[in-house]
Amino acid sequence: MPVDMKALLARERERRRAAASGDPAGAATASSSAAATAPVVMAPRAKISLRDFDVGERAGVRGLHYVPDFISPDEERAVLAGIHAPGTESRWVRSGRRRVANYGGVPSSSEVTEPLPQFATSLLEAIASAGIVNERTAPNHVLVNEYVAPAGISPHNDGDVYAPHVAIVTLGGAALMDFWPNDGSVTADDDRRDCDEREPTPIAQVLLRPRSLLLYTGxxxxxxxxxxxxxxxxxxxxxxxxxxxxxxxxxxxxxxxxRYSVVFVRKGHG
Ligand SMILES: O=C(O)CCC(=O)C(=O)O
Ligand SMILES: [Fe+2]
Known part of the structure; x- marks a missing residue:
């Protein structure tokens, strides 16, 4: 069941109005236990043109965009507090060298079964207000990855449960992400295997700085x-x-x- 983007944004605006007017009941209507901490309030973004942030072009890759400083240090702190809000500890699952918290449903199923937590709807609203997703491409599922250095993530592709639009906000630390052609190998995302020297030279690398937004689509x-x-x-x-x-x-x-990555994906096509 796809998330109703308009309703999601209206709910978020209503919650922010209530929070700003000091109405604790309103502030507590956020969509998860993450509501127990201060709400994440994000200033609306200015509209951006993705053409200005295309980093794939020079490697001949279509659909790779990097937006530096998409969120402010204060917003980063607020999102990190939301990620660790009371009640969220039980969401973490170890996956190889990292921990992952899933919101919106089980990753392997195309069903969306729960609303997104408030820190995610705020980030999503910022992404939507920048004009870089639309009703057809807006995410409805979020994964949070936690990497304690030197942890990384094995080479993989995100598979066909998701629509081909992913947005990743990086928080806390930096990391260099490598991209390789899809050689048809299994979508193993089990972190047992490092991206080691045997990996062929990547066709592109993107340095993910804290507070940046990465988009890979198409x-x-x-x-x-x-x-x-x-x-x-x-x-x-x-x-x-x-x-x-x-x-x-x-x-x-x-x-x-x-380093934390908040990974927005969309389940269900169309
Ligand atoms: O941490 C990141 O930026 C990448 C995470 C990722 O590739 C995934 O969760 O599928
Ligand atoms: Fe991935």
Missing amino acids: DAYGLRHGIRHRDVDVATDRCVNAAVAGVEIGDEVERGRV
Whole structure:
């Protein structure tokens, strides 16, 4: 059952109005136990043109976009508090070297069974207000990954349970994500295997700085992606967003202690 985007945004606006007017009952109507902490309030974004944030073009990859500083440090702190709000601890499941919390339903099923938590609806509202998703592409499911350095994620593709539009907000730490052509290997996302030196050279790398937004859609969704198991990343000449992420080829970038990724996906096509 797809989420009604208009209703979701109206509910979020109503909750914010209530929170701003000091109405604790209103503030508590958020959609999950994450409501127990202060609500995540996000200023509406200015409309952006994805053409200005296309980082795939120079690698011949369509559908790869990187928006630096999509959220502010205050918003980042508020989202992190929402991720760790009382009642959320039981949501975490270990997956190889990382922990994952799922909201919206079971990842392997196309059914959406619960509303998104408030920190996610706020982020989603920010993404929607920037004009980069529409009724057809708006996410209805969110996964939060927690990586304690040097943890990464094995090469995988996100499979066909999801529609080919993914938006990822990075919080806390940085990481370099590699993209490879899809060689047809299984969509194993089990973290048993590192992106090691045997992996062929990636066709693109994107340095994910804290507070950035990554979008991979269409052709880019079809690629495999992964994050190496290491404390420090080195930007290579494949790093397609080097300039906008402020690195030069050969630069070392510390991961930071813990990185969170809020991964927005859409279940069900059309
Ligand atoms: O942490 C990230 O940015 C990537 C996560 C990812 O690829 C996934 O959850 O499928
Ligand atoms: Fe993925």
